[in-house]
Amino acid sequence: VVEIWPGSKGWYTAILAPYLRDNGTYYAAQFPPDSNIPFYQRSLIQFKTRLSKQDEIYNKVRITHLYPPVYNDIAPAGTIDRVLTFRNVHNWAKSGKGEAAFKSFYKALKPGGVLGVVEHRAPEVRPLERQIETGYMSEGYVIALAEKAGFTLVDRSEINANPKDQTNHPAGVWTLPPTLRLGDKDRETYEAIGESDRMTLKFLKPEH
Incomplete structure (x- = not known):
């Protein structure tokens, strides 16, 4: 893993x-x-x-x-059963390294291997520039990145969903716990919301 x-x-x-x-x-x-x-x-x-x-x-x-284009090999190629990433896609989107990162995951995995992605979730209608600014990415953007690298989406879960999070905060996702970037300003409101609404996606590297 x-x-x-x-x-x-x-x-x-x-x-x-x-x-x-x-x-x-x-x-x-x-x-x-x-x-x-x-x-x-x-x-x-x-x-x-x-x-x-x-x-x-x-x-x-x-x-x-991992830091393309210099560091691309996260493990020996074709030897890994699972690759897991938690709330990182927005960073790669900002730096323009998303495609390269997902290619690295694909390269490391065995055929039939699984990629699991958890990420802050934006509404599908939100423009990419705004997604990057707020730290919330759309499921469509993440799925497109994975599919371009060769993955197939096989499942998704709402286990990390938070319906209280409307994703439209003044300091983006960092407004919420655990960061609470605004300090004590409206702190009780943001603590009541809790952590961000998140997608949980499961992708497969095809057997053939």
């Missing part, structure tokens, strides 16, 4: 790495080590530090890197 951009906290790393430790392999496709973006540098260092502090749990984690 490859998790894409676990970031500094590694919320899903804490679930996936122990689960796969003795009966699989967990790859963390992290930010590039030579990035000129301070946030990426800090996140990678903090992630590695967290792993080292619990070596008995995380000593089998394999760290790779």
Whole structure:
């Protein structure tokens, strides 16, 4: 299993790495080590530090890197059963790296392998520029990216849906928890909404 951009906290790393430790392999496709973006540098260092502090749990984690066009190989080609990405597509859309990222996922997966995508969800009518600005992407945009890379959409779930989120906040998705970018301004309102409305999509790399 490859998790894409676990970031500094590694919320899903804490679930996936122990689960796969003795009966699989967990790859963390992290930010590039030579990035000129301070946030990426800090996140990678903090992630590695967290792993080292619990070596008995995380000593089998394999760290790779994703940042096209320099870092494209998230794992040996055609060896992976699952690729998972949580709330990253808006970043790739902003940097113009979406197509390259999905090609990397396709390359790593075995035929029949699964790509799971969770992302903040925008209304389908929202223009792409506005999607990028707010951090909410439409399902249509994500599905088109995946299909262009060769994937087939096989299922979707509302497990991460939030009908309270109307997705039209002054600071985009970062208005809501856990970021709460506006600080105490209307904080109770945004905390009552909770975290963002999210799509959960399952794609398949065809067998042939």
